[in-house]
Amino acid sequence: MGLNVVHNLLRDILRGKRRGFATINEPGPRIVSEELKSGGRALPWVDAVAFARRAIEVSLADRTTADVSAHWVFFDRGLIDAAAALEHVTGEPVVQRLGLVYRYNKRVFLAPPWPDIYTLDQERRHSLAEAVAEYDRLIGVYSSLGYDIHVLPKVSVAERAEWILASLTR
Numbered sequence: 001m002g003l004n005v006v007h008n009l010l011r012d013i014l015r016g017k018r019r020g021f022a023t024i025n026e027p028g029p030r031i032v033s034e035e036l037k038s039g040g041r042a043l044p045w046v047d048a049v050a051f052a053r054r055a056i057e058v059s060l061a062d063r064t065t066a067d068v069s070a071h072w073v074f075f076d077r078g079l080i081d082a083a084a085a086l087e088h089v090t091g092e093p094v095v096q097r098l099g100l101v102y103r104y105n106k107r108v109f110l111a112p113p114w115p116d117i118y119t120l121d122q123e124r125r126h127s128l129a130e131a132v133a134e135y136d137r138l139i140g141v142y143s144s145l146g147y148d149i150h151v152l153p154k155v156s157v158a159e160r161a162e163w164i165l166a167s168l169t170r
Contacts, residue, residue, distance in 0.1 A: 022070040055082035
């Protein structure tokens with residue numbers, strides 16, 4: 001099974017009837033939505049540690065529910081991102097421990113934060129500068145775990161999806 005990490009909104013074009021690939025939505029917005037509805041505190045701007053720990057739990061659960069019969073499964077973010085966030089805010093060395101046990105496909109697709117398409121909303125409130133810093137940390141984290149990082153080109157979403165699929169056949 002190819003468990004691929006894909007950042008950005010490409011999951012929408014890769015999943016469903018458009019392409020037929022199995023995709024797993026990003027844990028962060030799901031957690032934020034649940035916490036806002038329930039009055040919870042595991043929000044990145046309230047309790048970043050609780051949020052990161054919850055993202056690790058959700059990411060581990062997502063891995064167990066992924067369709068193992070699918071040729072490719074695309075994760076919009078996932079366990080490594082959550083572990084990197086926890087390590088960043090606490091200094092707790094979790095990236096290597098989790099990242100070496102729970103592997104994804106060796107190819108990871110990252111979309112750098114692009115000012116022309118970067119937006120904030122109810123679930124995503126961190127600034128562009130914070131997104132750039134997180135992106136830089138993730139480049140280092142994925143590299144340290146031996147992943148081949150493929151930075152997405154600045155083209156349309158459909159063209160990025162085609163670029164990903166073409167790179168998987170190489």
